[in-house]
Amino acid sequence: MRMTASEVTGPADATSMRRCDVCIVGAGVAGLNAAFAASRHMSRDQRIVLVDRRERVGGMWVDTYPYVRLHQPHGMFTAGNVKWTLGRERSYLAAKDEVLDHLEHCLEEIRGSVHVDTYFGHTLEAVDEGSERCRVTCRSATGELLTIHADTVTKAFGFRITPNDPLSLSSSQAHSVSPDSCDVRTGDIAADDRPVWIIGGGKTAMDTAHALITSCPGREVNMVAGAGTLFTRRDRAFPDGLRRWYSGVVTSSFGAEAARRFDGTNEAAVRDWQCATVGTAVTPQTANFLLGVLSDDEVRTIERGLHSVVMDYLVDAVDRDAAVDLQFRDGDTTTIPSGSWIVNCTGYVAKNEHPYEPYLSAGGKVLSIQTRSATLHLSTYMGYFMTHMLMLGKLRDTPLYEFDLQEMFRASRTAFPYALLTVAQYNLSLMYDALPTKVFTQCGLDFDRWYPLPRRTLATARFVMTHRREREHQRRSLDIVRERFDIRCGPLRHDQTAEVDGH
Ligand SMILES: Cc1cc2nc3c(=O)[nH]c(=O)nc-3n(C[C@H](O)[C@H](O)[C@H](O)COP(=O)(O)OP(=O)(O)OC[C@H]3O[C@@H](n4cnc5c(N)ncnc54)[C@H](O)[C@@H]3O)c2cc1C
Structure with a gap:
């Protein structure tokens, strides 16, 4: 039974207790997408508690290098479908401070439809999943305990990116x-x-x-x-001006074609095709x-x-x-x-060891968005779609593949992206059948939005017509990946005991 919980059940002091409907840990863009998606299923008097160990909203953008810029045109880096207020041309690649300002703005927009309490500077220590609700234990930087009772919890840790130290080298002269x-x-x-x-x-x-x-x-x-490293060629993926009408490669079509070509063994051939079509x-x-x-x-x-x-x-x-x-x-x-x-500049992905945790806990109340049990290619997408799945009670009965992105990244950098894109295609297909169409049409993260409506509509029509029959090929490719690289890649076993803690 869903409980309305807008009441604070304890003072916000040294050992405080909060009650909420949805608790989200991680105030990066994945956590904001989770908050946005959750808010679509909540009434105005319900409450989200958003916790992060960093001191503000924004996740990795808070402390990543100062000259970082968005890869994609800024409009598609958002929470849900929150519009940017920057007033720049569509192709503009937003800088770090502009991204942080926008993520702050996303939080304010979400606050327009549901209560959101934020606890920055708080680190998650444990989530205890009870039969009725979850108890979330956090600790502030100064040691105070915060206990949150929530109907559902989303741990939106994403890629767990932390700043890099200088390389440790023998030289004292460099x-x-x-x-x-x-x-x-x-x-x-x-x-x-x-x-x-x-x-x-x-x-x-x-x-x-x-x-x-x-x-x-x-x-x-x-x-x-x-x-x-191979990169996506921006001029092909996001052609500017009138060329949006007749040139370039629509992103969803690229993803579908990559999954079509990948058979679990031929990553070098898929990479060559990608180089020739949209690579640089x-x-x-x-x-x-x-x-x-x-x-x-x-x-x-x-x-x-x-x-x-x-x-x-x-x-x-x-x-x-x-x-x-x-x-x-x-x-x-x-x-x-x-x-x-x-x-x-050796990179941020899979830098540290993190224990396995399934994307859904044994009791079905804790959603975990991280790399050991990934379901989609980007944490933004996972925050958005997986939260819709959670709020609609669809996660238990939809046989999504979980994918150990961390281990795959270590096993084969060349096969990694095509296996990941195949998982994403496969799971998006299952989600398309499980979720209302408006969840897809309202997804502002969709890179296809770069293109005019007729081209987007064509790409969508092709997906709708083909996605079910392509699943079998995708499933077979993923099963080969699992055997070949000995990594976790398959349907989540809901009977396994979830280790739900603060990692
Ligand atoms: C250099 C760089 C550039 C990138 N550029 C782009 C780009 O242009 N476009 C793009 O789409 N993606 C880009 N990415 C990928 C990027 O990781 C995502 O875009 C995104 O910002 C990640 O968001 P996130 O919410 O998943 O993770 P984060 O931003 O890492 O947020 C996770 C949050 O969880 C919090 N947290 C974790 N553990 C705990 C705990 N125990 N208790 C409390 N809080 C906790 C963290 O403090 C953090 O704030 C880039 C990545 C890197 C490294």
Whole structure:
């Protein structure tokens, strides 16, 4: 039975107790999407409690490097269908502060339809799932306990991104820095003229190279790009102006086609097809695709500005006389001047160990949005769709595949994106049958919204006509992935005991 719970059952002091209908832990964009979706099923007098260990709304955008920009046009990075108020052209790639302002605005919009109490600076310690409701225990940074009684709980931890430290290297002559604590456009690094070595070849590395090349023209910038990263070519995925009508690749069609081509074994062939249709890269090899986006202009600027690209992995930097040796995994060494800058852009995904937790608890009241039991390709989508599924009581009976994104990422970077896109296609198909159509039509996260209505309608019509019969192929591919890489990838077993705690 749903209980209306707008009452505070204890003072908000040292050991306080709150009562609410929905408790969401994680105030990043996934948590905001969960709040938005939950609010669509709640009445005005009901209450959401939103908890986060960070001191404000915004999640990873609060402390990620200062020159980070959105990959996608800003309109599609939101909670539910909350509109941006920036007043910029549609293609504008919002900067960090603009993203944070928008996420704050999303929270205010959600507050327009339901009560939302926020507890920032509070870390989740445990969720005890009872037969009637859940007890959520959190602790503030100063040690006070907060207990929340909620009908349902969503743990929206997403990719659990935390800032990177500088690389720990033997050298004391090189400056080892992290973009999260060293803005490469300003301060000592910008005032210096010694070479910069960017370690990593993903989005952070590209953003860092672009920032350095454009803000410090003439500076020697080098990149150690590992196995290389493939990006989605922005000019193909989001063509501008009139070209939206006749060129480009509609995102949902790309996802469907990738899943159609992927059979669980042929990731190299799917990658080659992607390279040819919608891919772009700065590096000669591209073993990784991490759903990042780069424009032709960015690629040109970075290619022209880079002094060298090493397709290898840095192992250590060691002082030798008045210079520093960079040592690489394949045994090569490069000598660089003392005082060179080494910037850690090695990435944020699957950095730390996190225990497995199913997306739905044994009692069906705790939804968990994280990488060990992922159901869709982006945490924003999971926050939105999975919460609709939870609120409508559809999660138990819909045999969604859970996917251990963390383990898959470690097992094969090349197969990872196509397995993930296949899981997303498969589960979206099941959700399409389980949810009211308006949940889909009102989803502002949908990248297809870039295109004019007739093109979107065509893509949707094709999905509606084909998604059920394509499921069998997708299921088979995913089962092969499970066997091949020995990772969790299959329907959730609702009888398993959920470990529901604060991890
Ligand atoms: C450098 C970088 C750039 C990116 N750019 C884009 C982009 O342009 N477009 C895009 O779509 N995606 C991008 N991503 C992916 C990005 O992860 C998502 O866009 C998104 O912001 C993640 O949101 P989230 O809510 O899932 O996770 P987070 O933003 O990490 O939010 C999770 C929240 O949960 C809180 N939390 C976790 N554990 C606890 C606990 N025990 N108690 C209390 N609170 C807890 C955390 O403090 C955090 O605030 C980027 C990722 C990186 C690393």
